[in-house]
Amino acid sequence: MFSLFYGLWEYLVSKTEFHVLILGIDKAGKTTLLEKLKAQYSSVEGLPPDRIVPTVGLNIGRIETSNSKLVFWDLGGQPGLRSIWEKYYEEAHAVIFVVDASCPSRFEDSKSALEKVLRHEDLHGAPLLVLANKQDLGDAVSAEELARYLDLKKLDERAYTFEGVSGYDGTGIKEIVNWLVDVMERSKRTEMLRVRAGVANSSGA
Numbered sequence: 001m002f003s004l005f006y007g008l009w010e011y012l013v014s015k016t017e018f019h020v021l022i023l024g025i026d027k028a029g030k031t032t033l034l035e036k037l038k039a040q041y042s043s044v045e046g047l048p049p050d051r052i053v054p055t056v057g058l059n060i061g062r063i064e065t066s067n068s069k070l071v072f073w074d075l076g077g078q079p080g081l082r083s084i085w086e087k088y089y090e091e092a093h094a095v096i097f098v099v100d101a102s103c104p105s106r107f108e109d110s111k112s113a114l115e116k117v118l119r120h121e122d123l124h125g126a127p128l129l130v131l132a133n134k135q136d137l138g139d140a141v142s143a144e145e146l147a148r149y150l151d152l153k154k155l156d157e158r159a160y161t162f163e164g165v166s167g168y169d170g171t172g173i174k175e176i177v178n179w180l181v182d183v184m185e186r187s188k189r190t191e192m193l194r195v196r197a198g199v200a201n202s203s204g205a
């Protein structure tokens with residue numbers, strides 16, 4: 001009886017853990033954003049921008065909100081490293097795609113990288129958040145302008161939105177977290193991943 005109540009209590013107070021992939025071409029500002037997220041939502045101090053180096057492997061960041069735990073996987077965006085991204089698709093609940101909104105000469109590269117991500121079947125239905133980063137710079141385009149450029153009108157099978165952010169001054173960070181938690185809680189993909197995890201656990205995996 002006690003274990004039944006304990007199990008119920010544990011279920012009620014435990015926080016759901018979500019996995020969020022942070023993708024985007026090199027120098028988009030992924031790691032800088034992750035460090036800002038950590039600084040605002042965890043007890044770990046984020047690295048200052050001048051100590052961040054280009055990512056070669058994977059950076060992991062964990063934050064907690066009142067009812068969820070978010071684990072962020074930040075992957076290197078250099079052309080030779082983008083083939084690694086797909087190894088993480090199956091386990092991701094949602095994707096953040098970061099674009100340097102102050103650098104129009106690289107929008108085409110971002111567009112084709114994002115199209116390739118969205119075509120991959122392992123990400124079917126995963127919610128997508130596209131970030132127009134570096135809004136602290138005067139010449140950065142807005143999230144709406146970037147959305148028009150990326151031409152992502154045909155995403156009816158997944159939840160998606162755009163947000164203007166800055167990894168330097170923290171613009172948009174709260175909106176990122178609120179949107180992700182809200183949409184992942186309601187996502188069919190989350191249900192699918194939960195069921196799969198349940199199957200793995202019950203088979204002893």
Ligand SMILES: Nc1nc2c(ncn2[C@@H]2O[C@H](COP(=O)(O)OP(=O)(O)OP(=O)(O)O)[C@@H](O)[C@H]2O)c(=O)[nH]1
Pocket residue numbers: 024025026027028029030031032033049050052053054055056075076077078133134135136137165166167168169
């Ligand atoms: N002004 C400004 N610069 C930024 C911002 N975010 C990142 N940067 C700068 O952009 C450059 C690239 O930032 P990173 O965070 O290393 O970019 P990344 O996308 O992780 O790059 P890779 O690891 O190569 O994939 C660095 O010089 C950062 O200081 C921002 O919000 N505003």
